[in-house]
Amino acid sequence: MKLVLGLFGLENFYGGDISSYIEISQMAEELGFDSVSVTDHVVMGKNLHKYPFGKFPLPSEAPWYEPLSILTMIASNTAKIKLATAILIAPLRNPALLAKTTATLDAISNGRLELGVGLGWQKEEFDTAGVNFENRTEIFWETLDICKLLWDNSPVSFNGEHFSFDDIWCHPRPIQGKDLPLLFGLKMTPNNAKKIAKIGHGWIPIKTNREFISTGKEILAEAFNNEGRHEQPRIRGQLPTQINENGIPDIDLTLLELEKSINAGLDEIEVFPINFVRTPEDIPKILQLISEVKK
Numbered sequence: 001m002k003l004v005l006g007l008f009g010l011e012n013f014y015g016g017d018i019s020s021y022i023e024i025s026q027m028a029e030e031l032g033f034d035s036v037s038v039t040d041h042v043v044m045g046k047n048l049h050k051y052p053f054g055k056f057p058l059p060s061e062a063p064w065y066e067p068l069s070i071l072t073m074i075a076s077n078t079a080k081i082k083l084a085t086a087i088l089i090a091p092l093r094n095p096a097l098l099a100k101t102t103a104t105l106d107a108i109s110n111g112r113l114e115l116g117v118g119l120g121w122q123k124e125e126f127d128t129a130g131v132n133f134e135n136r137t138e139i140f141w142e143t144l145d146i147c148k149l150l151w152d153n154s155p156v157s158f159n160g161e162h163f164s165f166d167d168i169w170c171h172p173r174p175i176q177g178k179d180l181p182l183l184f185g186l187k188m189t190p191n192n193a194k195k196i197a198k199i200g201h202g203w204i205p206i207k208t209n210r211e212f213i214s215t216g217k218e219i220l221a222e223a224f225n226n227e228g229r230h231e232q233p234r235i236r237g238q239l240p241t242q243i244n245e246n247g248i249p250d251i252d253l254t255l256l257e258l259e260k261s262i263n264a265g266l267d268e269i270e271v272f273p274i275n276f277v278r279t280p281e282d283i284p285k286i287l288q289l290i291s292e293v294k295k
Contacts, residue, residue, distance in 0.1 A: 002034040002268040003294055004084060004236060005287070007070075009274035013283065018065050022077045027284060031291035035082035035114060036074060037270060038067040042092050045124030052121055053206055068101050075109035083112050086236075086270065087185040087204060089120035091139040092129045095146035095163060096170065103151060103174040111175035116204050116236070117144065118185035138162060141195060144182065148199050152178040183236055188216030193223035202234025202268075210264035213237060217265035236268035237261070241275050251276040251289055258293055269293070 005028045007021050014020035025036045041064040048056040071083040083105070090098065106113040119140050120126065126133040142160045149156040150170035157166045174180045182200040186192050196203065203220055205213050213235065220233045239261050242253035254276075258269065273286045 001262060001294065002236075003032070003290065004035040004037050004086075004268055004270040005033045005290070006037050006039075006086065006238075006270050006272035006274075008037075008039045008272055010277070010283065012274075013277060013280040016063070018070065019073070021070060021074055024283065024287075025074045025078050025081060027287055028291075029078050029081040031287055032294055033081060033287075033291060034268075035084045037084040037086035037116070038065075038070050039086060040064070040067045040088045041122070041125065042066075042089065043125055043128045045122055047122070047124065050121070050123075068105055071113070072105050072108055075105065075112060081112070082114050083109055084114040084183075085116045087116040087118035089125070090117040090143050091119065091131055091136045092125065093143065095143040096150065096165075096168075098143065099147040099150035099170055102147070102180065103170070103172055106174035106176055106180060107172055109175075113174070113176070114181040114183065116183045116185055118204075135162065144199055148178050151180060181234070183234060188219050190219060190223070193220045194226075196220060196233070197223035197227040197229060200233075202236060204270075205235070205237045208238050208240040208261070210260060213261070213264045213266060232267075234268060235265050236270055237266045238270050238272070249275045251286055255289065255293055 007024060010024055011018050011020050028036055044060045044064065046060050048060060067085045067088055075083055102113060102115060119136055123133045126136060131139060139162050142162050146158055146163060149158060151174050154169040154171065155167040158164060183202040183204050184196050184200055185204040185206060188203060203216060205216055217235050224233050239254050239257045241249050242257065244250040244253060261269070271290050273283060276286050277283055
């Protein structure tokens with residue numbers, strides 16, 4: 001089992017200082033966490049009610065730091081912990097620039113980048129970036145196909161609906177090459193599973209419901225098998241947050257859900273301390289509690 005620390009929101013306990021992620025990531029590395037993860041929005045609009053997964057947790061004016069920049073900062077101040085996006089809205093980035101930026105970060109970190117990618121949900125974000133919201137699914141898959149090509153041997157050519165080029169080099173390549181891990185934060189359908197099995201490594205389910213996770217993993221595992229891949233797909237997800245008798249999220253009760261979620265199919269557990277921390281002094285204590293599940 002791998003343990004992933006979601007850094008989302010923890011800078012607020014340091015007066016909004018994003019460099020606090022350095023100290024927190026160093027703590028996580030020392031405690032044996034496998035990865036840290038950061039989240040993504042390029043811009044925010046006003047229509048937060050359109051968020052498809054419940055109530056959006058922040059107001060439109062809240063700051064969102066660019067994930068690959070944040071992970072570069074962390075990479076320069078850690079030695080072994082993996083660096084994950086959870087998730088990066090891939091269609092908002094030009095594919096050649098995304099391939100270059102991720103390859104550079106993988107080189108800086110000596111092969112520690114793990115890219116969690118998704119489609120995004122906010123039309124205003126796509127409008128601002130000049131990307132057609134209605135075509136985002138096609139753009140998403142072309143973007144990742146291009147990244148995989150540019151991370152491999154050069155020169156390469158591509159002829160798609162949205163991007164085309166001939167005889168292109170994109171060096172340096174990632175330390176991990178074309179095998180740089182790709183995990184997908186998508187609805188698990190047979191069609192998505194087939195595409196993930198061709199280019200990806202795993203799935204990040206948006207829900208903590210165990211039937212949802214188990215069913216999705218079965219679909220993806222079958223697609224891996226059909227593609228002739230003998231390894232099991234990586235499944236990274238959260239535990240269901242548990243509330244104590246006072247109506248407060250409780251880390252101890254939440255960690256008791258670990259075995260059930262592993263049995264449902266999770267092999268990488270992502271925990272967001274922001275759900276449980278009340279003061280800066282709580283952060284080391286919460287990280288220590290979480291890390292003990294690996295012992």
